Amino acid sequence: MKLVKSLLLGSAAGLAAVAGAQAADLPSKKAAPVEYVRVCSAHGAGFFYIPGSDTCIKLGGYVRAEYLGNQTWSRNSDPIGFYARGRLDIDTRTSTEYGLLRAFIRYQLTTSNGAYNRAIPAYDTNFTNQGATPALDKAFVQFVGFTAGRFSSFYDFYAAALNWGGTSLGSDRSSLMGLAYTYSFGSGFSGTISLEDPNASTVVANNYVQAGESMPDIVANLRVDQSWGSAQLSGVLHQVRPAYGANFTSGSSDYGWAIQGGVKFNLPMLAAGDQLWLQGAYGQGAMSYIGLTSTTLRVGNLAYTVSDAYFANNNVQMSTGYSLTAGFLHYWTPKVRQSLFGNYTQFDPTGSASQVNALASKANLWQVGSNVIFTPIKGLDVGAEIMWFNLDGSKTVASAKPGAPALSNDNGWQYRLRVQRDF
Numbered sequence: 001m002k003l004v005k006s007l008l009l010g011s012a013a014g015l016a017a018v019a020g021a022q023a024a025d026l027p028s029k030k031a032a033p034v035e036y037v038r039v040c041s042a043h044g045a046g047f048f049y050i051p052g053s054d055t056c057i058k059l060g061g062y063v064r065a066e067y068l069g070n071q072t073w074s075r076n077s078d079p080i081g082f083y084a085r086g087r088l089d090i091d092t093r094t095s096t097e098y099g100l101l102r103a104f105i106r107y108q109l110t111t112s113n114g115a116y117n118r119a120i121p122a123y124d125t126n127f128t129n130q131g132a133t134p135a136l137d138k139a140f141v142q143f144v145g146f147t148a149g150r151f152s153s154f155y156d157f158y159a160a161a162l163n164w165g166g167t168s169l170g171s172d173r174s175s176l177m178g179l180a181y182t183y184s185f186g187s188g189f190s191g192t193i194s195l196e197d198p199n200a201s202t203v204v205a206n207n208y209v210q211a212g213e214s215m216p217d218i219v220a221n222l223r224v225d226q227s228w229g230s231a232q233l234s235g236v237l238h239q240v241r242p243a244y245g246a247n248f249t250s251g252s253s254d255y256g257w258a259i260q261g262g263v264k265f266n267l268p269m270l271a272a273g274d275q276l277w278l279q280g281a282y283g284q285g286a287m288s289y290i291g292l293t294s295t296t297l298r299v300g301n302l303a304y305t306v307s308d309a310y311f312a313n314n315n316v317q318m319s320t321g322y323s324l325t326a327g328f329l330h331y332w333t334p335k336v337r338q339s340l341f342g343n344y345t346q347f348d349p350t351g352s353a354s355q356v357n358a359l360a361s362k363a364n365l366w367q368v369g370s371n372v373i374f375t376p377i378k379g380l381d382v383g384a385e386i387m388w389f390n391l392d393g394s395k396t397v398a399s400a401k402p403g404a405p406a407l408s409n410d411n412g413w414q415y416r417l418r419v420q421r422d423f
Contacts, residue, residue: 043093054094060423061088061108067417068165070115073123073301073401081114087137099144106138119167120367120389121412122298123400137175147180147194153201154180154194155219155234155289157262158279162327162339164385164416166367169343170260170279170291170325176200178216188226194219201238201288205295205307206357208316211243214253229275231263238286240309242316254316256285256308270330273337277327285309285318291345292321297363299391300410301399304361310353321347335375342368354395361395361408371416379423385416 040047040056047056066083087108094101109132117124140149152159158170180194195216204210221234238256262279283290285308297304309318327341345367349360369387376382390411398406 042095047091047093050092056093058091059089060091061086062420062422063087064418064420066164066419068115068414069416070118070414071121071300071412077124078114078117081112081116083110083112083116085110100142102142104138104140104142105136108135108137109133110135115414118298119165120299121414122303123301145182145184147182148178150175150177151180152176153178153196153219154182154192154221155196155236155258155260157232157234157260158264158277158325158327161264161275161277162329162371163341163369163387164371164418165387165414166343166369166389167345167365168291168293169327169341169367170281170323170345174200174293180219189222189224191223192219192221198239201236201286203287203292203295203306203308205305206360207311208307208309209243211241213239214241215239227266229263229265231261233259233261235259236286236289238289238308240285240316240318242309242311254285254309254318256283256318258283258286258289260289271332272334273329273331275327275329277325277341279325280323282320282322284320287319287321287347290321290323291343292347297347297365297391298400299365299389300412301401301404302391302393302397302407302410303359303400304347304363304391304393304395304397305357305359306347307349307360310349310357310360312352312356317349317351317353319347319349319353321345336372337375338370338372340370342366359397361393361397363391363393366390366392379421381418381420381422383418385418386413387415388413 037051038049040049043056046058050057064085068081068083070079072079085108087106090105092103111132112130136150138150140147140151152175160168163169176197178194178196180192182190182192184190196219198213198217201217202210218237219234221232223232224230236258240254240256258281260279260281265276267274267276281290287306287308292306295306297306307319309316323343323345325343327339329337329339331337345365348362354360354362367387367389369385371383371385373381373383392409396406396408
Protein backbone atom coordinates (compact mmCIF):
# COMPACT_ATOMS: atom_id res chain seq x y z
CA MET A 1 0.00 0.00 0.00
CA LYS A 2 2.80 2.34 0.79
CA LEU A 3 4.24 1.68 -2.66
CA VAL A 4 0.91 2.42 -4.39
CA LYS A 5 0.38 5.58 -2.38
CA SER A 6 3.86 6.82 -3.27
CA LEU A 7 3.26 6.18 -6.96
CA LEU A 8 -0.07 8.08 -6.90
CA LEU A 9 1.40 11.07 -5.14
CA GLY A 10 4.35 11.17 -7.51
CA SER A 11 2.08 11.05 -10.56
CA ALA A 12 -0.06 13.90 -9.23
CA ALA A 13 2.96 16.05 -8.59
CA GLY A 14 4.24 15.38 -12.09
CA LEU A 15 0.94 16.27 -13.66
CA ALA A 16 0.82 19.52 -11.69
CA ALA A 17 4.31 20.45 -12.80
CA VAL A 18 3.48 19.76 -16.46
CA ALA A 19 0.24 21.76 -16.26
CA GLY A 20 2.10 24.67 -14.67
CA ALA A 21 4.71 24.63 -17.41
CA GLN A 22 2.06 24.58 -20.14
CA ALA A 23 0.17 27.48 -18.51
CA ALA A 24 3.38 29.51 -18.42
CA ASP A 25 3.75 29.01 -22.16
CA LEU A 26 0.26 30.45 -22.92
CA PRO A 27 0.01 34.18 -23.90
CA SER A 28 -1.39 36.37 -21.13
CA LYS A 29 -3.64 39.50 -21.63
CA LYS A 30 -2.49 42.35 -19.42
CA ALA A 31 -4.84 45.17 -18.42
CA ALA A 32 -4.33 48.42 -20.40
CA PRO A 33 -2.75 51.22 -18.38
CA VAL A 34 -5.31 53.63 -17.00
CA GLU A 35 -5.28 57.18 -18.51
CA TYR A 36 -6.09 59.45 -15.61
CA VAL A 37 -7.31 62.99 -16.30
CA ARG A 38 -4.50 65.37 -15.44
CA VAL A 39 -4.90 69.01 -14.47
CA CYS A 40 -3.31 71.47 -16.92
CA SER A 41 -2.27 74.43 -14.79
CA ALA A 42 -0.19 76.09 -17.50
CA HIS A 43 -3.25 77.76 -19.07
CA GLY A 44 -5.20 78.70 -15.97
CA ALA A 45 -7.92 77.21 -13.80
CA GLY A 46 -10.33 74.69 -15.29
CA PHE A 47 -8.04 73.24 -17.96
CA PHE A 48 -7.14 69.55 -18.12
CA TYR A 49 -5.21 67.41 -20.59
CA ILE A 50 -7.16 65.52 -23.22
CA PRO A 51 -6.14 61.91 -22.46
CA GLY A 52 -3.45 60.68 -24.83
CA SER A 53 -2.48 64.17 -26.06
CA ASP A 54 -0.56 67.26 -25.06
CA THR A 55 -3.61 69.49 -25.71
CA CYS A 56 -5.43 71.11 -22.80
CA ILE A 57 -9.20 71.68 -22.86
CA LYS A 58 -11.64 73.71 -20.80
CA LEU A 59 -15.43 73.34 -20.91
CA GLY A 60 -17.73 76.11 -19.74
CA GLY A 61 -20.87 78.05 -20.49
CA TYR A 62 -24.11 79.04 -18.82
CA VAL A 63 -27.85 78.55 -18.64
CA ARG A 64 -29.80 81.82 -18.56
CA ALA A 65 -33.50 82.45 -17.90
CA GLU A 66 -35.05 85.90 -18.20
CA TYR A 67 -38.38 87.67 -17.87
CA LEU A 68 -38.97 91.03 -19.61
CA GLY A 69 -41.56 93.70 -19.00
CA ASN A 70 -41.99 96.47 -21.58
CA GLN A 71 -44.08 99.62 -21.59
CA THR A 72 -46.73 99.27 -24.31
CA TRP A 73 -49.05 101.63 -26.17
CA SER A 74 -51.56 99.13 -27.58
CA ARG A 75 -53.40 95.99 -26.52
CA ASN A 76 -51.88 94.41 -29.63
CA SER A 77 -48.39 94.79 -28.15
CA ASP A 78 -46.89 92.26 -25.76
CA PRO A 79 -46.08 93.85 -22.38
CA ILE A 80 -44.14 90.77 -21.20
CA GLY A 81 -41.84 88.13 -22.62
CA PHE A 82 -39.85 85.04 -21.64
CA TYR A 83 -36.36 84.06 -22.70
CA ALA A 84 -34.02 81.08 -22.23
CA ARG A 85 -30.52 80.41 -23.50
CA GLY A 86 -28.05 77.55 -23.13
CA ARG A 87 -24.42 78.25 -24.04
CA LEU A 88 -21.44 75.90 -24.32
CA ASP A 89 -17.81 77.08 -24.57
CA ILE A 90 -14.98 74.77 -25.65
CA ASP A 91 -11.45 76.17 -25.31
CA THR A 92 -8.44 74.09 -26.40
CA ARG A 93 -4.81 75.15 -26.04
CA THR A 94 -1.51 73.53 -27.01
CA SER A 95 1.97 74.82 -26.22
CA THR A 96 4.21 74.48 -29.29
CA GLU A 97 7.78 75.42 -30.11
CA TYR A 98 6.41 78.46 -31.99
CA GLY A 99 3.96 79.60 -29.33
CA LEU A 100 0.43 78.93 -28.13
CA LEU A 101 -2.03 77.22 -30.50
CA ARG A 102 -5.63 77.88 -29.46
CA ALA A 103 -9.04 76.93 -30.85
CA PHE A 104 -12.27 78.26 -29.34
CA ILE A 105 -15.91 77.39 -30.02
CA ARG A 106 -19.03 79.01 -28.53
CA TYR A 107 -22.36 77.43 -29.44
CA GLN A 108 -25.71 78.44 -28.03
CA LEU A 109 -29.43 77.81 -28.32
CA THR A 110 -31.88 80.64 -27.59
CA THR A 111 -35.65 80.81 -27.41
CA SER A 112 -37.83 83.81 -26.59
CA ASN A 113 -41.31 85.25 -27.06
CA GLY A 114 -43.48 88.27 -26.46
CA ALA A 115 -41.75 91.54 -25.59
CA TYR A 116 -38.35 90.21 -26.68
CA ASN A 117 -39.25 91.28 -30.20
CA ARG A 118 -37.39 94.53 -29.52
CA ALA A 119 -34.46 95.61 -27.39
CA ILE A 120 -36.20 98.87 -26.47
CA PRO A 121 -39.90 99.57 -25.77
CA ALA A 122 -41.70 100.46 -28.99
CA TYR A 123 -45.16 100.21 -30.50
CA ASP A 124 -45.38 96.77 -32.07
CA THR A 125 -47.71 93.83 -32.65
CA ASN A 126 -47.66 90.51 -30.81
CA PHE A 127 -44.56 88.38 -31.11
CA THR A 128 -45.35 84.67 -31.13
CA ASN A 129 -43.30 81.91 -29.49
CA GLN A 130 -39.94 81.39 -31.10
CA GLY A 131 -38.42 77.94 -31.45
CA ALA A 132 -34.90 77.27 -30.26
CA THR A 133 -32.54 79.26 -32.48
CA PRO A 134 -29.05 77.75 -32.81
CA ALA A 135 -26.07 80.02 -33.24
CA LEU A 136 -22.36 79.43 -33.74
CA ASP A 137 -21.49 82.59 -31.85
CA LYS A 138 -17.73 82.09 -32.06
CA ALA A 139 -15.34 79.70 -33.78
CA PHE A 140 -11.74 80.82 -34.21
CA VAL A 141 -8.14 79.67 -34.25
CA GLN A 142 -5.30 81.69 -32.73
CA PHE A 143 -1.61 81.06 -33.44
CA VAL A 144 1.52 83.24 -33.27
CA GLY A 145 -0.58 86.41 -33.12
CA PHE A 146 -3.10 85.50 -35.84
CA THR A 147 -6.83 85.10 -35.20
CA ALA A 148 -8.97 83.54 -37.94
CA GLY A 149 -12.65 82.57 -37.95
CA ARG A 150 -15.68 84.04 -36.23
CA PHE A 151 -14.92 86.39 -33.35
CA SER A 152 -15.85 89.69 -31.68
CA SER A 153 -14.73 92.76 -33.59
CA PHE A 154 -11.37 94.14 -32.49
CA TYR A 155 -13.00 97.58 -32.68
CA ASP A 156 -15.26 96.88 -29.67
CA PHE A 157 -14.33 97.86 -26.12
CA TYR A 158 -17.15 98.36 -23.58
CA ALA A 159 -19.30 95.86 -25.49
CA ALA A 160 -22.31 95.82 -23.12
CA ALA A 161 -20.09 94.84 -20.18
CA LEU A 162 -22.63 95.94 -17.53
CA ASN A 163 -26.07 96.37 -19.13
CA TRP A 164 -28.46 93.57 -20.12
CA GLY A 165 -31.14 95.45 -22.07
CA GLY A 166 -31.29 98.31 -24.52
CA THR A 167 -29.02 98.66 -27.50
CA SER A 168 -25.32 97.97 -27.22
CA LEU A 169 -24.69 101.32 -25.47
CA GLY A 170 -21.98 102.03 -28.01
CA SER A 171 -20.11 99.48 -30.10
CA ASP A 172 -20.89 95.83 -29.48
CA ARG A 173 -21.89 94.34 -32.78
CA SER A 174 -22.62 90.65 -33.29
CA SER A 175 -19.74 88.24 -33.78
CA LEU A 176 -18.39 88.34 -37.31
CA MET A 177 -15.93 86.56 -39.57
CA GLY A 178 -12.49 87.88 -40.25
CA LEU A 179 -8.72 87.58 -40.11
CA ALA A 180 -6.60 89.54 -37.62
CA TYR A 181 -3.04 89.89 -36.40
CA THR A 182 -2.13 91.07 -32.89
CA TYR A 183 1.35 92.14 -31.88
CA SER A 184 2.32 92.33 -28.22
CA PHE A 185 4.75 95.12 -27.35
CA GLY A 186 5.16 93.89 -23.77
CA SER A 187 4.08 95.31 -20.41
CA GLY A 188 0.41 94.85 -21.38
CA PHE A 189 0.58 96.92 -24.61
CA SER A 190 -0.65 95.44 -27.89
CA GLY A 191 -1.80 96.45 -31.35
CA THR A 192 -4.14 94.68 -33.79
CA ILE A 193 -5.04 95.04 -37.43
CA SER A 194 -8.12 93.11 -38.55
CA LEU A 195 -9.92 92.45 -41.83
CA GLU A 196 -13.60 91.95 -40.95
CA ASP A 197 -16.80 91.02 -42.79
CA PRO A 198 -18.46 94.26 -44.00
CA ASN A 199 -21.87 92.59 -44.31
CA ALA A 200 -21.98 92.39 -40.51
CA SER A 201 -21.57 96.17 -40.16
CA THR A 202 -23.46 97.68 -43.12
CA VAL A 203 -26.65 99.57 -42.19
CA VAL A 204 -28.76 100.41 -45.27
CA ALA A 205 -32.26 101.93 -45.31
CA ASN A 206 -34.64 104.12 -47.28
CA ASN A 207 -33.58 105.07 -50.83
CA TYR A 208 -29.97 103.88 -50.59
CA VAL A 209 -29.06 100.56 -52.22
CA GLN A 210 -25.76 98.91 -51.36
CA ALA A 211 -23.80 97.22 -54.13
CA GLY A 212 -21.76 94.07 -53.64
CA GLU A 213 -18.94 94.37 -51.11
CA SER A 214 -15.51 94.60 -52.75
CA MET A 215 -13.32 95.12 -49.68
CA PRO A 216 -13.41 94.12 -46.01
CA ASP A 217 -13.74 96.54 -43.13
CA ILE A 218 -10.21 97.45 -42.04
CA VAL A 219 -10.06 97.68 -38.24
CA ALA A 220 -7.06 98.65 -36.13
CA ASN A 221 -6.57 99.18 -32.42
CA LEU A 222 -3.96 100.02 -29.79
CA ARG A 223 -4.64 98.56 -26.35
CA VAL A 224 -3.16 98.38 -22.87
CA ASP A 225 -4.14 95.99 -20.05
CA GLN A 226 -2.57 96.52 -16.65
CA SER A 227 -3.41 96.25 -12.96
CA TRP A 228 -5.13 99.66 -12.94
CA GLY A 229 -7.48 98.65 -15.79
CA SER A 230 -7.57 98.81 -19.60
CA ALA A 231 -7.65 101.39 -22.39
CA GLN A 232 -8.14 101.12 -26.12
CA LEU A 233 -8.08 103.39 -29.17
CA SER A 234 -9.66 101.84 -32.25
CA GLY A 235 -10.59 102.88 -35.77
CA VAL A 236 -12.20 101.44 -38.90
CA LEU A 237 -12.41 102.13 -42.63
CA HIS A 238 -15.76 100.97 -44.09
CA GLN A 239 -16.64 100.97 -47.81
CA VAL A 240 -19.85 102.75 -48.87
CA ARG A 241 -20.49 101.34 -52.37
CA PRO A 242 -23.83 102.27 -53.91
CA ALA A 243 -25.54 100.17 -56.57
CA TYR A 244 -26.62 101.62 -59.91
CA GLY A 245 -30.25 102.64 -60.04
CA ALA A 246 -32.74 105.43 -60.50
CA ASN A 247 -31.18 107.44 -57.67
CA PHE A 248 -27.53 107.03 -58.59
CA THR A 249 -25.75 106.67 -61.91
CA SER A 250 -22.01 107.15 -61.27
CA GLY A 251 -19.71 104.27 -60.38
CA SER A 252 -17.68 105.76 -57.53
CA SER A 253 -17.42 104.49 -53.96
CA ASP A 254 -17.06 106.44 -50.76
CA TYR A 255 -15.37 105.34 -47.57
CA GLY A 256 -16.96 105.67 -44.20
CA TRP A 257 -14.93 105.60 -41.04
CA ALA A 258 -15.20 105.64 -37.27
CA ILE A 259 -12.89 106.18 -34.32
CA GLN A 260 -13.41 105.16 -30.72
CA GLY A 261 -11.61 105.58 -27.42
CA GLY A 262 -12.39 103.76 -24.19
CA VAL A 263 -10.96 103.29 -20.73
CA LYS A 264 -11.81 100.96 -17.84
CA PHE A 265 -10.56 101.75 -14.33
CA ASN A 266 -10.34 99.11 -11.61
CA LEU A 267 -11.35 100.67 -8.28
CA PRO A 268 -10.29 98.28 -5.50
CA MET A 269 -10.00 101.24 -3.13
CA LEU A 270 -13.81 101.35 -3.12
CA ALA A 271 -14.46 97.59 -3.07
CA ALA A 272 -12.93 94.51 -4.65
CA GLY A 273 -14.26 94.18 -8.20
CA ASP A 274 -15.44 97.79 -8.63
CA GLN A 275 -15.04 99.24 -12.15
CA LEU A 276 -15.62 102.49 -14.05
CA TRP A 277 -16.10 102.41 -17.85
CA LEU A 278 -15.91 105.48 -20.13
CA GLN A 279 -16.19 105.33 -23.92
CA GLY A 280 -16.74 107.70 -26.84
CA ALA A 281 -17.10 107.06 -30.58
CA TYR A 282 -17.58 109.19 -33.70
CA GLY A 283 -18.39 107.91 -37.18
CA GLN A 284 -19.23 108.94 -40.73
CA GLY A 285 -20.83 106.44 -43.09
CA ALA A 286 -20.32 103.65 -40.53
CA MET A 287 -23.24 103.82 -38.12
CA SER A 288 -22.89 100.34 -36.58
CA TYR A 289 -19.56 101.48 -35.15
CA ILE A 290 -21.31 104.02 -32.92
CA GLY A 291 -23.86 101.41 -31.81
CA LEU A 292 -26.67 101.93 -34.36
CA THR A 293 -26.95 98.47 -35.89
CA SER A 294 -30.62 98.58 -36.98
CA THR A 295 -32.15 100.48 -39.89
CA THR A 296 -34.92 101.78 -37.60
CA LEU A 297 -34.37 103.88 -34.49
CA ARG A 298 -37.52 103.52 -32.37
CA VAL A 299 -38.75 104.43 -28.91
CA GLY A 300 -42.45 104.27 -28.13
CA ASN A 301 -44.48 105.63 -31.06
CA LEU A 302 -41.58 107.51 -32.63
CA ALA A 303 -39.43 105.99 -35.39
CA TYR A 304 -36.69 107.34 -37.66
CA THR A 305 -34.59 105.56 -40.30
CA VAL A 306 -30.87 104.90 -39.82
CA SER A 307 -28.57 104.39 -42.78
CA ASP A 308 -24.85 104.65 -43.46
CA ALA A 309 -25.74 106.90 -46.40
CA TYR A 310 -28.65 108.39 -48.34
CA PHE A 311 -29.18 109.45 -51.95
CA ALA A 312 -29.81 113.15 -52.58
CA ASN A 313 -29.49 114.97 -55.91
CA ASN A 314 -27.73 112.00 -57.51
CA ASN A 315 -25.11 112.07 -54.76
CA VAL A 316 -24.32 109.80 -51.88
CA GLN A 317 -24.44 111.64 -48.57
CA MET A 318 -22.91 109.77 -45.66
CA SER A 319 -24.53 110.04 -42.26
CA THR A 320 -22.59 111.13 -39.21
CA GLY A 321 -23.04 110.43 -35.52
CA TYR A 322 -21.40 109.97 -32.17
CA SER A 323 -21.94 108.00 -28.99
CA LEU A 324 -20.94 108.58 -25.34
CA THR A 325 -21.13 105.74 -22.81
CA ALA A 326 -20.45 105.47 -19.08
CA GLY A 327 -20.86 102.60 -16.63
CA PHE A 328 -20.04 102.01 -12.97
CA LEU A 329 -19.99 98.67 -11.12
CA HIS A 330 -19.96 98.56 -7.31
CA TYR A 331 -19.89 95.58 -4.91
CA TRP A 332 -21.97 96.43 -1.84
CA THR A 333 -20.92 93.08 -0.39
CA PRO A 334 -18.97 90.18 -1.93
CA LYS A 335 -22.37 88.68 -2.89
CA VAL A 336 -24.31 91.82 -3.92
CA ARG A 337 -23.27 94.13 -6.74
CA GLN A 338 -24.96 96.97 -8.63
CA SER A 339 -24.33 98.64 -11.99
CA LEU A 340 -25.29 102.13 -13.16
CA PHE A 341 -24.95 102.87 -16.87
CA GLY A 342 -26.00 105.36 -19.50
CA ASN A 343 -25.53 106.25 -23.14
CA TYR A 344 -26.20 109.24 -25.39
CA THR A 345 -26.16 108.70 -29.15
CA GLN A 346 -26.73 111.33 -31.84
CA PHE A 347 -27.53 110.41 -35.44
CA ASP A 348 -27.40 113.01 -38.24
CA PRO A 349 -28.26 112.18 -41.89
CA THR A 350 -26.59 115.51 -42.87
CA GLY A 351 -27.14 117.83 -45.79
CA SER A 352 -30.16 117.56 -48.06
CA ALA A 353 -30.70 113.88 -47.20
CA SER A 354 -33.08 114.80 -44.40
CA GLN A 355 -35.06 116.99 -46.82
CA VAL A 356 -35.67 114.32 -49.45
CA ASN A 357 -36.31 111.44 -46.99
CA ALA A 358 -39.41 111.75 -44.84
CA LEU A 359 -38.09 109.61 -41.97
CA ALA A 360 -34.47 110.77 -42.10
CA SER A 361 -34.03 113.13 -39.18
CA LYS A 362 -31.32 114.26 -36.82
CA ALA A 363 -32.11 112.27 -33.69
CA ASN A 364 -30.92 112.02 -30.10
CA LEU A 365 -31.23 108.75 -28.15
CA TRP A 366 -30.84 108.49 -24.37
CA GLN A 367 -30.56 105.19 -22.48
CA VAL A 368 -30.14 105.06 -18.68
CA GLY A 369 -30.41 102.05 -16.40
CA SER A 370 -29.32 100.08 -13.37
CA ASN A 371 -29.21 96.45 -12.29
CA VAL A 372 -28.69 94.69 -8.97
CA ILE A 373 -27.29 91.15 -8.85
CA PHE A 374 -27.22 88.73 -5.92
CA THR A 375 -24.77 85.79 -6.01
CA PRO A 376 -25.77 83.45 -3.16
CA ILE A 377 -23.24 80.82 -4.25
CA LYS A 378 -20.43 80.86 -6.79
CA GLY A 379 -21.74 80.49 -10.34
CA LEU A 380 -25.34 81.49 -9.61
CA ASP A 381 -26.63 85.04 -10.30
CA VAL A 382 -30.11 86.33 -9.53
CA GLY A 383 -30.81 89.90 -10.57
CA ALA A 384 -33.15 92.64 -11.78
CA GLU A 385 -32.64 95.56 -14.16
CA ILE A 386 -34.64 98.66 -15.09
CA MET A 387 -33.98 101.00 -18.03
CA TRP A 388 -35.41 104.25 -19.38
CA PHE A 389 -35.24 105.41 -23.00
CA ASN A 390 -35.86 108.73 -24.76
CA LEU A 391 -35.78 109.57 -28.47
CA ASP A 392 -35.90 113.16 -29.66
CA GLY A 393 -35.76 114.25 -33.32
CA SER A 394 -35.54 117.48 -35.27
CA LYS A 395 -38.40 116.44 -37.55
CA THR A 396 -42.05 115.80 -36.61
CA VAL A 397 -43.21 112.52 -38.18
CA ALA A 398 -46.33 110.39 -38.16
CA SER A 399 -46.84 108.25 -35.08
CA ALA A 400 -46.25 104.51 -35.36
CA LYS A 401 -49.60 104.06 -33.62
CA PRO A 402 -52.49 104.45 -36.09
CA GLY A 403 -54.66 107.49 -35.35
CA ALA A 404 -52.19 109.06 -32.89
CA PRO A 405 -50.89 112.61 -33.52
CA ALA A 406 -47.52 113.27 -35.17
CA LEU A 407 -44.60 113.67 -32.78
CA SER A 408 -40.87 114.33 -32.49
CA ASN A 409 -40.22 113.06 -28.95
CA ASP A 410 -41.18 109.92 -27.04
CA ASN A 411 -39.88 107.78 -24.19
CA GLY A 412 -40.41 104.40 -22.58
CA TRP A 413 -39.13 102.02 -19.94
CA GLN A 414 -38.56 98.30 -19.40
CA TYR A 415 -37.48 95.91 -16.64
CA ARG A 416 -35.85 92.47 -16.63
CA LEU A 417 -35.50 89.64 -14.13
CA ARG A 418 -32.65 87.19 -14.67
CA VAL A 419 -31.40 83.90 -13.27
CA GLN A 420 -28.09 82.61 -14.61
CA ARG A 421 -25.99 79.57 -13.77
CA ASP A 422 -22.39 79.76 -15.01
CA PHE A 423 -20.24 76.64 -15.16
